[in-house]
Amino acid sequence: MMPEPLPSIPLTAVRAFAAAARFENFKRAAAELGVTPTAVSSQVKSLEAYLGCRLFDRNAQSVTLSDAGRQFSEACDAVFARLDKAVQDVRQTASRTSITVGVGALIGSQWLSRRLFSFWQRFPETGLHLQYSPGGVEFSDGQTDMMMAWGDGRWPGLVSEPLLRFKTSPVIGPALLAGGPTPARPAGLLNLPLLHWKDQHDWLEWFGAMGVETGGRLPGVVIDDSSVLLRAVLSGQGVSLGLLPLIESELQSGQLIRPFSGDFTPSRSYHLVYPPDAMDQPQLKAFRDWIVEEAGVHQP
Structure with a gap:
């Protein structure tokens, strides 16, 4: 036999209780809700009847939350906070005009x-x-x-x-070589200042793929900003791994040089x-x- 469903939760009474619990004062709760203290008291009593327990301890001068009332008040606060956030999220989504x-x-x-x-x-x-x-x-x-x-x-x-997987290759600004020879082998880059983007991972991976032993650590400068890194390479401050499709114009104009043919696809x-x-x-x-x-x- 299926159990009978519980009556609908009296939300108006819950709202009245939440206000009364927050102030532990029916008069202040009534002022917030725009009703009379008698109406708040009546709603709280109906909720107590629904729950089958006393939510407030009452005396002639004041009301205080019972243990059950305090437990239910905390639950109400959490529910109303989630509901308030949901309302804000829905309103924000509905009114969103930009990302x-x-x-x-x-x-x-x-x-x-x-x-x-x-x-x-x-x-x-x-x-x-x-x-x-x-x-x-x-x-x-x-x-x-x-x-x-x-x-x-x-x-x-x-x-x-x-999203995008780019091929990379070492690139050098002509100013770094100052008329000297371009490194003929990958290991020759270890004699030049290395510039790293974010960390050493990409260079370590590239040298490993080229069969160059590094001991798992490389000298050089780490730069987080890709535009600063590019400017540093262009001005001859060091050699970097370039993401080829993003530096095509600099390569075509001769502002950057690729010392080796071929390219490498990094794991990142x-x-x-x-x-x-x-x-x-x-x-x-x-x-x-x-x-x-x-x-x-x-x-x-």
Whole structure:
């Protein structure tokens, strides 16, 4: 035999109780709710009857929460907090007119910026804010919706989707060589100042693929910002691994030199990274679908 369903929870009475519990005063609760103290008292009594327990200890001068009342008050506070957040989230989603995407300087200027007209054609009423983000993946500011990030795809607590895998090659600014010979072998680069992007991982991986022993550690300068790294190489400050499709114009103009033919595909790549609940918002899902399509169509 199926149990009979409980009557609907008396939400008006719960709301009256939550206010009374917060103040431990029916008169102040009534003022907040815009009703009479008698109405608050009546609602609380109906809730006590529904729950089958006393929520307040009453005397002539005051009311105080009982143990059951304190327990139920804490539960109500948690539920109302979640409900309030849900209301804010829904309102924000419904009124959203723009999205914010964190992006590094090089991928932003040399890849994403060249596809903005395509986005506008598809979504003319959605604003797009490209936020300069040279550092790591970070969403704590509450403003960034998604990020294009370079890495291995592992960002705990976040969703990451592979977007673009670029080939790399060592590149040198002519000023660094100062008329001297270009290194003939990969090991010769160890005699030049190495510039690392974010960490030593990519150089270590490249030297390993070339059969050059490094002992797992390399000297050099680590630079987080891809645009600063490129400027340093162009001005002859060191040799770096360049993402070939993003430095095509500098190679064609002779501002950068590739000392070796051939190229290398690193294990790291660009990913689209976002919080797990991002796809609940139609505008963010639309951007995700668009950029994944763009990356597939225009994959170098």
